[in-house]
Amino acid sequence: MNVPSNKYEKKDIIKVENRYLEPDETNKLSLIAPHATINIIKDYKLAEKRKIQLPDYITGIFKCPNLRCVTIGENIKSVIEVIDKEKIILKCKYCGRILSIDELIF
Ligand SMILES: [Zn+2]
Known part of the structure; x- marks a missing residue:
């Protein structure tokens, strides 16, 4: 999904529903999206903001x-x-x- 963003020209949203992503899994996303931030939404509330990090x-x-x-x-x-x-x-x-x-x- 392309949505407007201030920081970059556009941003893509990858939405994963009904599933908790382990830090290991979100780190894999870093290869395709090195600047991504992961928002973990639980019960319609922002439960955690996770900066993506490339593993060693x-x-x-x-x-x-x-x-x-x-x-x-x-x-x-x-x-x-x-x-x-x-x-x-x-x-x-x-x-x-x-x-x-x-x-x-x-
Ligand atoms: Zn080789």
């Missing part, structure tokens, strides 16, 4: 795009290290490849 490591969500990486083919959970949380620079822990967010395979 992202485990098992993405696949490394390097075809020669050991995690491809083998049944190894990928471990992607977040080197720079501002610019979102990521690195595969196994092959050391620097990854940009567009390269990641879900």
Whole structure:
């Protein structure tokens, strides 16, 4: 949903209903929306405002795009290290490849 915002030109709203999001889950959202704030609404009231934060490591969500990486083919959970949380620079822990967010395979 696009709604007007003062801080940025527009903002998108992702609405997740009837479900409590663990901090771990909201942190995953940080990859697609690094400036997002999570508002937890409980009983129609704002219960919690959570600033999204990139974790230091992202485990098992993405696949490394390097075809020669050991995690491809083998049944190894990928471990992607977040080197720079501002610019979102990521690195595969196994092959050391620097990854940009567009390269990641879900
Ligand atoms: Zn890799």
